[in-house]
Amino acid sequence: MDLQGMPAMVMTAVVCLIILAVGTFAFMVTSNEIGVDETQVQQFTVSDSTVAKKCSLDLMPASITLVQKYDGFTWQTVSSSYYSVDGNVVTVQPGGMS
Numbered sequence: 001m002d003l004q005g006m007p008a009m010v011m012t013a014v015v016c017l018i019i020l021a022v023g024t025f026a027f028m029v030t031s032n033e034i035g036v037d038e039t040q041v042q043q044f045t046v047s048d049s050t051v052a053k054k055c056s057l058d059l060m061p062a063s064i065t066l067v068q069k070y071d072g073f074t075w076q077t078v079s080s081s082y083y084s085v086d087g088n089v090v091t092v093q094p095g096g097m098s
Contacts, residue, residue, distance in 0.1 A: 049097040057088040064090060069097055 044055045064085050067078040082096025 046097055050094050052094060053092045053097065055090045055092070057090065060088045061085070067092060067096070 040057075040059055040061070042055070042057060044053065046053050064083075067080075067083050067090065068075045069078055070076075078092060078096040083090055083092045085091075
């Protein structure tokens with residue numbers, strides 16, 4: 001077995017592993033910063049269901065697909081006629097919370 005070429009092979013393997021680790025790290029940081037998830041869920045509490053609730057979202061949504069309310073037992077979908085979206089603020093009317 002020829003041991004003269006061994007240091008070059010070891011260095012090549014080490015450099016390849018370092019490049020793989022840096023690439024993986026860069027991908028993880030980028031995907032976490034950009035937010036690969038297409039679905040974002042936020043919950044808000046309602047203290048008075050007779051007054052419209054304005055909910056400021058953390059991110060600007062491309063669209064709102066679902067608004068739900070919790071009645072103490074199950075989650076129920078709120079009709080789109082009871083909420084409106086203006087930028088990153090979702091306003092739910094009292095009829096959608098009762």
